[in-house]
Amino acid sequence: xxxxxxxxxxxxxxxxxxxxxxxxxxxxxxxxxxxxxxxxxxxxxxxxxxxxxxxxxxxxxxxxxxxxxxxxxxxxxxxxxxxxxxxxxxxxxxxxxxxxxxxxxxxxxxxxxxxxxxxx
Amino acid sequence: xxxxxxxxxxxxxxxxxxxxxxxxxxxxxxxxxxxxxxxxxxxxxxxxxxxxxxxxxxxxxxxxxxxxxxxxxxxxxxxxxxxxxxxxxxxxxxxxxxxxxxxxxxxxxxxxxxxxxxxx
DNA sequence: CAGAATCCAAGAAGATACTG
DNA sequence: CAGTATCTTCTTGGATTCTG
Numbered sequence: 001x002x003x004x005x006x007x008x009x010x011x012x013x014x015x016x017x018x019x020x021x022x023x024x025x026x027x028x029x030x031x032x033x034x035x036x037x038x039x040x041x042x043x044x045x046x047x048x049x050x051x052x053x054x055x056x057x058x059x060x061x062x063x064x065x066x067x068x069x070x071x072x073x074x075x076x077x078x079x080x081x082x083x084x085x086x087x088x089x090x091x092x093x094x095x096x097x098x099x100x101x102x103x104x105x106x107x108x109x110x111x112x113x114x115x116x117x118x119x120x
Numbered sequence: 121x122x123x124x125x126x127x128x129x130x131x132x133x134x135x136x137x138x139x140x141x142x143x144x145x146x147x148x149x150x151x152x153x154x155x156x157x158x159x160x161x162x163x164x165x166x167x168x169x170x171x172x173x174x175x176x177x178x179x180x181x182x183x184x185x186x187x188x189x190x191x192x193x194x195x196x197x198x199x200x201x202x203x204x205x206x207x208x209x210x211x212x213x214x215x216x217x218x219x220x221x222x223x224x225x226x227x228x229x230x231x232x233x234x235x236x237x238x239x240x
Numbered sequence: 241c242a243g244a245a246t247c248c249a250a251g252a253a254g255a256t257a258c259t260g
Numbered sequence: 261c262a263g264t265a266t267c268t269t270c271t272t273g274g275a276t277t278c279t280g
Contacts, residue, residue, distance in 0.1 A: 008227040012141050012166065014219040019139035021132050037262050046132065048254060053263065063229025074261040075260080084222050091218055094211040099134040102204050107128040109183025157242050168274060173243060194241040195280080 017062055022047055022055045024092055027081065030065065031089045034078040064088070137182055142167055142175045144212055147201065150185065151209045154198040184208070 017023060022044065029035060029043035041052055056079060059065040064085035070076040081089065137143060142164065149155060149163035161172055176199060179185040184205035190196040201209065 008223045009230075010165075011216060011219045011223060012145060014223045014226055015139075015144055015215065016141040018219065019135075019141075019144065019215060021136040021139075024135055024139065025132060041262095045130075049263075050255090051253065054252090061230055061233040062226045063233075064226075069262095072261095073260095075263085077262060084225060088215075088218050088222075091211060091214040094214065095135065095139060095208075096131060098208050098211055099131045099138065102208075103128045103131060103134045105204060106134055106182050106184075110129075110181055113181040113183075161242095169243080170275090171273060174273090189242095192241095193280095195243085197242060 014062075017058060018064070018088060019092075019095075020055070022051055023059060024096065026052070026055055026059060027064065027085060027089060027092055028096060030079050030081055031086070031093075034068070034080040037077055037079075040079065059085075134182075137178060138184070138208060139215075140175070142171055143179060144216065146172070146175055146179065147184065147205060147209060148212055148216060150199050150201055151206070151213075154188070154200040157197050157199075160199065179205075 018027075025044040025047065026040060029040055035043070037052070037056075040056075041047065041049060044052065047055075056065060056067070060067050060079075064082055065079050066082055068078045068080070070078070138147075145164035145167065146160060149160055155163070157172070157176075160176075161167065161169060164172065167175075176185060176187070180187050180199075184202055185199050186202055188198045188200070190198070
């Protein structure tokens with residue numbers, strides 16, 4: 001058997017792009033409809049302009065976001081999800097929802113772990 | 121840090137731990153039942169021993185994995201999911217499934233993007 | 241077997257400044 | 261408004277070696 005496994009990028013790489021900290025925030029924020037750069041900057045809390053740009057490019061390149069430039073002054077650029085990103089979005093919200101439900105428990109688990117092991 | 125705001129860690133941080141490239145692989149591999157270190161090393165393709173250890177500690181600290189040491193010779197250590205990780209697992213498999221369905225499309229999207237923009 | 245310790249390279253990310 | 265460019269810092273991750 002010709003194990004020509006990687007005709008396409010490995011799953012782990014896809015997941016790495018799609019499930020990154022910033023990617024999830026961006027995709028979730030863009031899911032409500034077309035969203036502008038500055039709106040995204042506010043929506044994704046903690047992201048820097050640079051990181052936003054880089055992640056937008058990555059997601060656009062992967063075919064998850066569509067970038068629409070309106071040739072006006074001042075410029076207006078909108079980002080929206082492609083169909084495959086929209087499908088992804090439901091899984092992402094499940095994840096976000098889970099994180100929200102359990103972040104208290106996780107914080108407590110960390111405290112217990114650190115307390116037991118020995119924080120110096 | 122004498123932080124007053126963070127009663128619990130922000131969602132983005134939780135997601136960052138849980139949805140990392142390695143974390144997903146580890147959690148999915150451990151979902152079948154208790155799994156040993158070396159088995160994980162084989163199951164999570166591409167991971168190094170070091171990264172595996174670091175990620176196992178992180179997940180254990182977050183209360184997602186339970187580490188069981190059997191005091192035998194040679195040593196035997198098993199990892200299994202906690203209930204909250206088990207709940208997470210269903211969302212993760214959804215994600216993995218999505219990634220598998222679309223990785224071909226993503227690879228093509230990249231090629232198109234690179235081809236159009238100008239790969240120098 | 242299941243790690244821990246150390247060193248080092250590469251990439252991610254922040255700060256800041258500039259532009260069509 | 262929506263970026264780009266540059267510089268520096270911090271973190272991630274690989275390779276290797278050692279141990280109970």
